[in-house]
Amino acid sequence: MTKPMRYAVLLGTQRFEVTLDSLVASLNDGRPMAAVTCGWREREPEDEALRNHVGVELINLNLRRRMEEIFRVDVELAEAHRHRQQILRHKQEFYRIRIQFALEAHRVIQSRSAPAEVHNVEEAVALAALQTLDSYHLENCMDIMRRFETETNLFERPEVKRHREEIAGIMQRCSSLAISGGHVATIINRLRLFGLSGFIDGHIVYAWSAGAMAISDRIVLYHDNPPQGPGAAEILTEGMGWVPGMVILPEPEKRLRMTESNRVSTLASRFRPARSLAFPGGAHLVWDGERITESSGIVELGINGRITPLETS
Numbered sequence: 001m002t003k004p005m006r007y008a009v010l011l012g013t014q015r016f017e018v019t020l021d022s023l024v025a026s027l028n029d030g031r032p033m034a035a036v037t038c039g040w041r042e043r044e045p046e047d048e049a050l051r052n053h054v055g056v057e058l059i060n061l062n063l064r065r066r067m068e069e070i071f072r073v074d075v076e077l078a079e080a081h082r083h084r085q086q087i088l089r090h091k092q093e094f095y096r097i098r099i100q101f102a103l104e105a106h107r108v109i110q111s112r113s114a115p116a117e118v119h120n121v122e123e124a125v126a127l128a129a130l131q132t133l134d135s136y137h138l139e140n141c142m143d144i145m146r147r148f149e150t151e152t153n154l155f156e157r158p159e160v161k162r163h164r165e166e167i168a169g170i171m172q173r174c175s176s177l178a179i180s181g182g183h184v185a186t187i188i189n190r191l192r193l194f195g196l197s198g199f200i201d202g203h204i205v206y207a208w209s210a211g212a213m214a215i216s217d218r219i220v221l222y223h224d225n226p227p228q229g230p231g232a233a234e235i236l237t238e239g240m241g242w243v244p245g246m247v248i249l250p251e252p253e254k255r256l257r258m259t260e261s262n263r264v265s266t267l268a269s270r271f272r273p274a275r276s277l278a279f280p281g282g283a284h285l286v287w288d289g290e291r292i293t294e295s296s297g298i299v300e301l302g303i304n305g306r307i308t309p310l311e312t313s
Contacts, residue, residue, distance in 0.1 A: 039182020
């Protein structure tokens with residue numbers, strides 16, 4: 001049996017340096033492309049620029065609008081979803097408090113002087129504490145998600161089934177799927193609500209910025225220089241897992257202090273064995289379902305604190 005193709009092209013932001021058009025031109029077979037633009041929220045329908053870039057017929061899946069339609073009809077599901085989101089927000093807030101203190105402890109221990117046999121052990125324990133918090137939070141969030149899907153019988157609800165059938169029909173016509181950037185929590189929630197994983201086999205998935213984050217294993221929020229003060233990288237939730245083994249970090253030129261080796265080392269070490277990959281504007285990689293076959297402009301954060309161009313395997 002032929003293994004289903006899950007071919008993916010991940011890109012940096014397309015706002016100022018558009019590279020999507022040339023990649024689509026080299027890979028697309030001329031059939032329509034489906035699109036997920038819900039990350040733009042109320043601007044979801046404003047896809048004219050995207051249509052012009054891809055050069056093929058574009059069919060917007062309108063996941064945000066579809067979700068609103070479902071919730072208008074299925075009030076019980078809407079309430080269950082609202083409650084789930086409220087619980088997840090509280091969980092994220094408590095996790096954020098713990099991870100900020102754990103990161104500060106790790107930073108202080110990194111900077112202290114001690115014999116190597118002492119310092120190395122203590123730094124490893126501090127790193128393990130971060131990883132334990134991350135794992136606990138991630139499993140906690142996914143347990144809440146799974147219980148929501150089971151208790152609501154999500155995919156068997158009439159309105160959800162109707163929209164999923166429409167989406168399935170669209171995907172059968174298309175050979176590719178584009179997932180834009182924007183608000184990453186909105187994107188992952190809609191992808192999960194409609195079970196998009198069931199429709200992508202045999203398709204090329206183009207995803208950039210937050211869209212690329214959403215189809216990785218874990219969504220990591222990060223900003224070393226946020227307006228409100230020092231930032232702490234934090235896990236939001238699992239991604240769709242379509243492209244495994246990578247932590248996707250768009251716009252590093254704005255969000256990461258890549259010249260500070262301790263920060264780079266901590267981030268890379270914390271999420272191992274996944275590779276922490278920074279995607280500046282104009283960067284991209286191609287994943288053929290098993291490995292990265294092409295890379296341009298992407299850098300990998302190393303546990304040694306160094307930044308190196310991504311090497312394909």
